[in-house]
Amino acid sequence: MTAMAPETTPMPNDILLDVQGLSVEYASPGTKPVTAVENVSFSLRRGEFVGLVGESGSGKSTLGFALTRLQKPPARISAGRILFGGRDIRELDAExxxxxxxxxxxxxxxxxxxxxxxxxxxxxxxxxxFAAHGHVPKDARDARARELIGKVGLDESVLARYPGELSGGMRQRA
Structure with a gap:
């Protein structure tokens, strides 16, 4: 068996996410698959923000979970590519x-x-x-938390507060 590097595709430098023909379906044994997301294509440039709006049950969460490869069975990506920084995330191994x-x-x-x-x-x-992922040394964790909380527009005092003391938007950013 030969290991292959994840496929890369040349993209303009400012394109961060490029989704091509993405479809997601839900399939259970003995039933016909139900398509929840069909043939979605879009590009997201560095610095852009995108909001996804639609009716309840229209596939917004299914699309989001597929884009981050967090979908759970019986959901599965049935077609398309998800290029992040030119790499197809569908081809990445777990690590x-x-x-x-x-x-x-x-x-x-x-x-x-x-x-x-x-x-x-x-x-x-x-x-x-930070402890679970092991990527921030113990003595740098508080500084990194202050840095990250600042990046989402929150004051570092939020770190000493409990979730119930924050607004919904603040909890979401935290």
Missing amino acids: ELRRQRQGGFAMVLQSGMNALNPVRTVGNHFRDI
């Missing part, structure tokens, strides 16, 4: 995908309150994540 999620892309869910433990401070959440 490459983990590294890409750390420094490249993420999905911000609407339900920020549900993602945070209400009896732990925001700072404790950051320290737990």
Whole structure:
């Protein structure tokens, strides 16, 4: 068996995400697959922000989970390519995908309150994540948490607060 590097495609330098013909379906044994996302294509340039709007059940979350390869069975990507920085994330192995999620892309869910433990401070959440992933040395964790919280427009005092003390938008950014 020969290992191959993930496929890369030349792209203009300012294109960060290029989605081509992405389709996602839900399939259960003995049933016909149901297409939830069909033939979606778009490009996102560096510095651009995109909002996805649609009716409940229209496939917004399914698309988001597919873009980050977080979809769970019975969902599966049935067609298309997802190029992030010119690499097709569908081809990344688990370790490459983990590294890409750390420094490249993420999905911000609407339900920020549900993602945070209400009896732990925001700072404790950051320290737990850094410890679990092992990519920030223990003595640098508080500084890194202050840096990251500042990047999303929050004051560092948020790190000492509990999720219930924050607005919904602040919880989402945290």
